[in-house]
Amino acid sequence: MNLQQLRYATEIEKTGSITKAAKNLYMGQPNLSKSIKELEQELGVTIFERTTKGVKPTRIGLEFLSYAHTILAQMEELESLYKPRSxxxxxxxxxxxxxxxxxxxxxxxxxxxxxxxxxxxxxxxxxxxxxxxxxxxxxxxxxxxxxxxxxxxxxxxxxxxxxxxxxxxxxxxxxxxxxxxxxxxxxxxxxxxxxxxxxxxxxxxxxxxxxxxxxxxxxxxxxxxxxxxxxxxxxxxxxxxxxxxxxxxxxxxxxxxxxxxxxxxxxxxxxxxxxxxxxxxxxxxxxxxxxxxxxxxxxxxxxxxxxxxxxxx
CATH class of the missing domain: 3.40.190.290 (D-Maltodextrin-Binding Protein; domain 2)
Incomplete structure (x- = not known):
């Protein structure tokens, strides 16, 4: 698991669609699907389930995404604090x-x-x-x-x-x-x-x-x-x-x-x-x-x- 996969997962949550998320991330849908599948296999949980309207987080997926948002926010804060500034x-x-x-x-x-x-x-x-x-x-x-x-x-x-x-x-x-x-x-x-x-x-x-x-x-x-x-x-x-x-x-x-x-x-x-x-x-x-x-x-x-x-x- 890496930060990039966390960003992928939160983008899918935001858009409710792997296709839209892939477009926003400037990557192909197959590559995004593969990365999320690998993440789910590594964790041993299903983060997203498919619906007629796209995808939505599972119950345990919501819990995972809550932690993912926190981790990404903390990383952004670290980068903001320590990046070169005038x-x-x-x-x-x-x-x-x-x-x-x-x-x-x-x-x-x-x-x-x-x-x-x-x-x-x-x-x-x-x-x-x-x-x-x-x-x-x-x-x-x-x-x-x-x-x-x-x-x-x-x-x-x-x-x-x-x-x-x-x-x-x-x-x-x-x-x-x-x-x-x-x-x-x-x-x-x-x-x-x-x-x-x-x-x-x-x-x-x-x-x-x-x-x-x-x-x-x-x-x-x-x-x-x-x-x-x-x-x-x-x-x-x-x-x-x-x-x-x-x-x-x-x-x-x-x-x-x-x-x-x-x-x-x-x-x-x-x-x-x-x-x-x-x-x-x-x-x-x-x-x-x-x-x-x-x-x-x-x-x-x-x-x-x-x-x-x-x-x-």
Whole structure:
């Protein structure tokens, strides 16, 4: 077994076809089929089974491919770390939750550290489960996931099974974000029942790895709102909050300068969930100077706490 065979197998998994995989790999189909057959014989397992629509991994094949992705991602990371680089090269990739404080920190980080040399930067806002898959597959070197404290153990178990490490970045209470013209914006204190009848704006791809029936019931009870608009792009949330009367969102604390720019306010609510943002990496990950600089910038944001909750100006 060699790395080339692992690349062959993952390409077949991606395309679902030996013919398409061979084309993408610039090789003949017979040679690809022969290589996979030799790999299966060496391992003593069947990785792929033929279907009317092509090929798909067997149960044990899925397990093998999970390890193959991890090995290939680690090899790519080694090559990236030790290949010759100019001091001016700038490389960075991360998958994060849709959090304004992170995008603000990311902007400050780029402003401070990007020079005039080559850059290769990937910043993806996505769900926690997608961020985990990005890091596990190597498409992102770093990830940040968000978990309510009541769900944290499920994420920790899932990360352990995926051979990923994590450490907390910030723990906070979720706040209500709304227009300064919202009927509740002038209230000194908001309790949960006061939100009845108003429209919640929510990100539509929230996922928890595995919940029991009791946990699902508790989660459903806490989610509450019977009037909800689910969105998948963070860019539209501020426009909806400003222009659609009576809308609100549950969010992490937002820098006060951004609130003022958008005519929004943050309000505390007695039942706001306590949440935690966690940094995730592959096991044994070695941080680059760019990654460490970004994390330092995030730390400055959370420690200096440039946030404003409860004010209407």
């Amino acid at each position: 001091e001016k090269d700038f490389s960075f990739s991360i998958s994060v939750p849709r959090a304004t404080y992170l995008t603000a920190a990311f902007t400050d980080f780029l402003t401070e550290y990007v020079g005039d040399g080559p850059i290769d930067v990937h910043f993806r806002e996505t769900s926690s489960m997608a961020a985990i898959q990005d890091v596990a597959s190597g498409s992102s070197q770093l990830g940040i996931i968000r978990s309510e404290n009541i769900h944290e153990r499920y994420f920790l178990n899932f990360l352990s099974n995926m051979h990923l490490e994590c450490k907390p970045i910030w723990e906070f209470q979720m706040c209500l974000l709304m227009s300064k013209n919202h009927p509740l914006a002038s209230c000194n204190e908001i309790v949960y029942h006061m939100l009845d009848g108003y429209i919640e704006i929510a990100h539509g791809d929230f996922q928890v790895p595995s919940l029991t029936a009791a946990d699902l019931s508790e989660t459903a009870k806490n989610m509450g709102s019977k009037r909800r608009i689910s969105i998948y792009e963070r860019g539209s949330q501020y426009d909806l909050l400003k222009r659609l009367p009576g809308t609100y969102m549950w969010v992490s604390p937002i820098p006060c300068s951004i609130l003022q720019e958008n005519g929004l306010v943050l309000k505390e609510c007695a039942v706001g969930a306590v949440s935690k943002d966690l940094l995730i990496t592959r096991t044994g990950h070695i941080f680059t100077k760019e990654e460490q600089a970004f994390l330092n910038t995030v730390r400055r944001f959370t420690e200096n706490n440039p946030f404003q909750v409860g004010h209407t100006r």
